[in-house]
Amino acid sequence: MGDITAFERIMGASDIFPINYLSRGATAARSICKVQVYREGHIPSGAGSGFLVAPNLLLTNNHVIRSRKSAARSSAIFRYEMNEEFKLDRGIAFSLTDEIFFTSPSNELDFSFVSVEEDTKEQVALSDFGFLKLLPQSGKAVNGEPVSVIHHPNGGLKSLSLRNSKIMSVKDHFITYSSDTLPGSSGAPVLNDQWLPVALHHRSVAHPSQRNRWIANRGIRISAILDYLELHASKRDTDAVMILKLLGL
Secondary structure (H helix, E strand, C coil), X not given: CCCHHHCCCCCCCCCCCCCHHHHHHHHHHHCEEEEEEEECCCEEEEEEEEEEEECCEEEECCCCCCCHHHHHCEEEEECXXXXXXXXXXXXXXXXXXXXXXXXXXXXXXXXXEXXXXXXXXXXXXXXXXXXXXXXXXXXXXXXXXXEEEEECHHHCCCEEEEEEEEEEEEECCEEEECCCCCCCCCCCEEECCCCCEEEEEEEEEECCCCCCCEEEEEEEEHHHHHHHHHHHXXXXXXXXXXXXXXXXX
């Protein structure tokens, strides 16, 4: 007789996951939105991604929302995506506000926390979309670990770069990874297999010697963002203090 244990085998690293991996991912995706930026006259001037991190609080990149003035004329659009029947879901827009705003320049940590209006004319509550909790502990991102990015590439429909991308390096304030992104992906969460944000996506990494070639994408570590926030809260920055309170830290 043949080897009766040979009917099934793990082919390298196991890709067997509990089915709730999908439902938990769908829940995480609800809090991720398209950030639409306008200039005076309500004329669209650019778009990125962002995600709720507490009730009425959004995290995105500084190069997406640079200032209070920019925040006050921008919006967060949720449910801008294709549904199970391949029909366009009706997006729900909430205005960003300048009530709370805290940022780091794009040549440093490149993030912005910004407040979001709670209600909309659509009679849908912002709380319906939940939020992704930010954890200050380091170690959520491990070299070689799979990650996923939920984003709005090219300012289009919500999309997913799923698990077949891996963390390539973890160094100082940043991680690099092999996920595919496009303009408009900036401000999206980089998520581990527990659907926890490990980084805030913000840019690609160019090849050191070959022009027009890129070797990775890069995100700012959540732990680095929270350390920066706590530093400024210790200096009595009122917005930083308020954000830490909203984050429960």
